[in-house]
Amino acid sequence: MSRTPASALYWRILGINGLIFAVGTAALAVAPVTVSSFVLLRELPVLVVGLAVMMAANAILLRASLAPLERLTALMARLDSLRSGDRLEAGRNGDLFHLVDEFNAMLDRLEADRSISTAVVLDAQEAERRRIAQELHDEIGQSLTVVLLELKSVVNRAPDEVADELRNVQETVRSSLDEVRRVARRLRPGVLDDLGLTSALTALAGDFSGTGGPRVTRRVQTGLAGLGPDAELVIYRIAQEGLTNVWRHSGARNAELSLTQDDDGRVVLRVVDDGSGPPTEVGAGIHGMRERAMLIGAQLTIGPANGGGTKVELIVPPRGAVFSCRPGPLRSPGGSLRDRS
Known part of the structure; x- marks a missing residue:
């Protein structure tokens, strides 16, 4: 079964978070880094850095994946029913390229x-x-x-x-x-x-x-x-x-x-x-x-x-x-x- 844009984005977010957790677990297991039940002041930077890395990775992933939605919204705002040919360019590597392709195909059918x-x-x-x-x-x-x-x-x-x-x-x-x-x-x-x-x-x-x-x-x-x-x-x-x-x-x-x-x-x-x-x-x-x-x-x-x-x-x-x-x-x-x- 082919993946939908939503499922593809879901698995990518799950994968990047799982990778970060795996790296963090490995660091605690093999590196001289510990986290007490009551977080000590010297351990706080470790947690802050880990959280920052996780948020940055998710932000970059979501921004790159959802960028076509911004272009799609801009096209819908400027679209003129009597001026044909205005389309979005869909890259093959994005999560939402299927959505862009379907939207372009819908415009083709409507104009025809x-x-x-x-x-x-x-x-x-x-x-x-x-x-x-x-x-x-x-x-x-x-x-x-x-x-x-x-x-x-x-x-x-x-x-x-x-x-x-x-x-x-x-x-x-x-x-x-x-x-x-x-x-x-x-x-x-x-x-x-x-x-x-x-x-x-x-x-x-x-x-x-x-x-x-x-x-x-x-x-x-x-x-x-x-x-x-x-x-x-x-x-x-x-x-x-x-x-x-x-x-x-x-x-x-x-x-x-x-x-x-x-x-x-x-x-x-x-x-x-x-x-x-x-x-x-x-x-x-x-x-x-x-x-x-x-x-x-x-x-x-x-x-x-x-x-x-x-x-x-x-x-x-x-x-x-x-x-x-x-x-x-x-x-x-x-x-x-x-x-x-």
Whole structure:
């Protein structure tokens, strides 16, 4: 039967104490050292030295054996559920290396389960976005188009005194139709499927610039290599959420959206604004950005920008290289994010 960490520590403490007692007994038996029934003053140093040696030996043994517990406690205190790969290094000589190994294995299982669950949730979210966007385009969009055509016919036959009012109604309906189409594009990035990531981000920046919010400048590199469909969708969604946060919360007047690729193959997305600075609390939007970044093993940081404002930076490693040791699978049991959307 293999020894447990508790039994191993028990036998080591028992052994070190037994050794000390054996050495003490041998010293009394063969050395000119005696201890009276009533301890004499000259015999007191012998007892004190023996006790000190025993306590020191036990302290050294316990400190060395229980040191992994301190590192384990520190890891539990700093552990972030959305930052994988943080593990303890287990030495083969410690009494608690079995505990450290089991704890690391537990983290592996939890991160794998969390990655699969997150992928399933995001798959369902993308599918629902596509369904709603399709209904907006096919149902509401077509109905508003029919209304516009009918209004145009009525305006042509209406008397002059009501024709102007009908034209105002016609413009209102046309604005509503444009807004419905804009919402549908945000829900389902059809341009991402049709024209690619570069065109999709360019269109996204143009949409936000035309909403009356901050002026968005873009610097999007073409010809990006090594990005799969999952990574492209994650980059697009994080850019979309970053610009949405700028528009809703930052109070910024200007923002910049950039997408570049380093010489080593890393793709870097940045959304920078000159607003009020990083958020003090993590909301659902930022939490969702972190979950998406985790699925492709990317590194997401949100912090202050140079000169004020907020900088959102996503670094996507080349295929086959990840920042975290265990980023989780890119595909859920039902397929990839794009397959299900």
